[in-house]
Amino acid sequence: MQRERSTAGLVTALERVVGASQLKVGNDIPDVALRDWSDELGGTPLALVTPRHTDAVAAVMRLCHGYDTPVVPQGGRSGLAGGAVPSEGAVLLSLAGLDRIEEIDVASGLMVVGAGCILQRIQEAALDAGLSFPLDLGARGSCQIGGNIATNAGGNRVIRYGMTRELVLGLEVVLADGTILPMMNRMPKNNAALDLKHLFIGSEGTLGVITRAVLKLHPGVGGANAALVAVADFEAAAGLLRHAQRELSCRVTAFELMWNDYYRAVLAETGQRAPVAPDHALYALIEMQGANADAERPGFEAMLETAFEAELVIDAAVAQSQREVEAFWSLRDGVAEILSRRAPTINFDVSLPLARIGECVDEIRAALEAAFPALQLIFFGHAGDSNIHLVAGPITDVDPTGHGIEKTVYEIIRTYGGSVSAEHGIGLHKKPWLAYSRSESELAMLRHLKRSLDPKGILNPGKVL
């Protein structure tokens, strides 16, 4: 009774703060607010609020803090780890209302945005200004920049532009008690005390709610050179990457590796023509974006020629047009078709010390084949960043819960000092495995920080830790 009265009081107060049109309760909360792109199931939320400015976010946090009520921040809900699914009785705090592109400062190479801006809109606004915002991932049309920052999103071109962290100059965050913490730095260099924004980048909404950001823009890009090459083994692939980075002064914008199982699967599922014969151990898609792709082609081809001479490459197809660059990428993006054909699958997102990726993949494959002979596997990933993806499935008749497969893989990742999450984050889905990649002292420090910044534990409770 006490709880009900208190709940009703909170809802009334929230309505006063955000306005009736920006509040939903009970069955009015749309289904899409109850899940993300993972299959994690959350609890039943109390309400969904969609404030339109930072002060309203702060007021929502103050109220929920006063009522000891959990808050789950939500961006575009395209996360793969369950970081944004509702906690039982929580207020869902959608940032979709903070969707202003406030400023583009071409001369400083930066953009000021609200956390609710869709990534693709930011990319397009940068392009319109003659610049680029290089963060890019499959969910670009629905993910919000606040969520990208809260999860330190990776994507296709991390090797050249870094993770989301490297693209954030400044942040504004609302803390658990409603305090607004402005850190809207606009400079690449600022050593006036500790850089506090890193407390929130990658914290998955557990330490604060990101409301605004200053983003770093890069020069616009005119096109790309790309090649699809076959290599004999991982050692050759790693040697090719070093060679390319040295010869091209680190202009490589993608180095996507595909093991033979992936390459054959994507050709079969998508019906695409094979640019290079499908009987090699490994394939790499190497891309170099630049201001003028035609002028940069000779240098790119010279790099490939010396790679042939050094026996790093067995076979190669070089894109002769931007259309062919896209065709190579469609081999990499074709993973979507494989995923839907083989569902239900388990999709791993791990990282490993680069030098040991080859042997680790071999060990994982052997262990899974021994334990689950009928399981289909494909290995691929952003190998240039140390990030490997593995899709295992369908798991239906093999290991329906997937836990046996997960345990097999993560036990091996642990022995290599790898990470159970290279880019997707921990959320709910990877909580059981976090201790495989972080020491007990690190976990203790994470818990200590959480208690210190959110003593009531209301911010995205149960996620990550």
Add this chain to the structure above:
Amino acid sequence: MQRERSTAGLVTALERVVGASQLKVGNDIPDVALRDWSDELGGTPLALVTPRHTDAVAAVMRLCHGYDTPVVPQGGRSGLAGGAVPSEGAVLLSLAGLDRIEEIDVASGLMVVGAGCILQRIQEAALDAGLSFPLDLGARGSCQIGGNIATNAGGNRVIRYGMTRELVLGLEVVLADGTILPMMNRMPKNNAALDLKHLFIGSEGTLGVITRAVLKLHPGVGGANAALVAVADFEAAAGLLRHAQRELSCRVTAFELMWNDYYRAVLAETGQRAPVAPDHALYALIEMQGANADAERPGFEAMLETAFEAELVIDAAVAQSQREVEAFWSLRDGVAEILSRRAPTINFDVSLPLARIGECVDEIRAALEAAFPALQLIFFGHAGDSNIHLVAGPITDVDPTGHGIEKTVYEIIRTYGGSVSAEHGIGLHKKPWLAYSRSESELAMLRHLKRSLDPKGILNPGKVL
């Protein structure tokens, strides 16, 4: 008496932990341990210990924590903000004994080092392995990597390789109570929960003692192309930078700006030949390192030609050899001669939103000329990174304490949303001005973190906050 007994007990216990040869007390503490490259004066330390491994550092911290005794971590003591000068009664904790290069992993592009390794030794070890560690600054021959990380050092090539932060993959830190916090990540991508190392990078020894690090290495560099160009005003300089970054796909490794006052002063003080006539408003040194400087020259020159056509550049000298590249750099490095000739000076290290650097410099110059007509000024800096240096002096007969000059400059920096420290940190020297660049909420969060991680306040007390 209690205090004396307790002090003697601590010294005895420290000796047991580090060994008699690694402990100095009283007059045996060498003078060099009492100061850094700033003119900040510290207190009288209790002892200087130089442990040889992490466990001994942890034991020292446990002891000092138990005795409530302050600890001042010391690297190469080349800081310019007084961050490493002794606190009264403190134990000076030198990391010089942790000087092992433990591992170079060429295939993964990383190096594992002790915090006490001298930067230049790390650079040379990377070169010997065919790679490069691109952090570079004047103190390279004496500064230690632990200090570089603790201060998030900048330097000459931040525009291309980032601050020290961007070059650190993993860290090992000893906390105030002696807990060892291992975070020796080897992967560029690791989103398994919050990335805790950022709590310590740039914390200036106030939150933990850095003992080891995993460093990111870059491909080796074969040479550089460089030009010294004259431009009409800051707007043209900023336009030239954007043009160069676009045309060269962000391969610019330095964009050093020199205002006319600097250019004339360095020519006069060093007697060097002027590559470009000294009657222009601004000069930029543009450098592009790469695998093969000769092969890359046509692209570099084409960039300059289109800059001329776009009227971004008035005059230019292009280096025809590596010797000429070095000659251009000696104009920039000649600041050392100006500093010694004009001593005592005040040396500012500020950053500003890039677009507004020109007007802000004009405003600072006008304000200083009005208030201190006899004061000599030179403006220069890593403008591509938003970082400007100003040397004002000699100040002897103008403003002997320098406080008036500092106040004039920092008041203007504040109105532009700039930073009072782009790269040198806060230490003791800039404490009075920290609030000019950080909001009250940020300062409150910094204090909160300090209390949370070092409740007894023993780690580098009185620094930064």
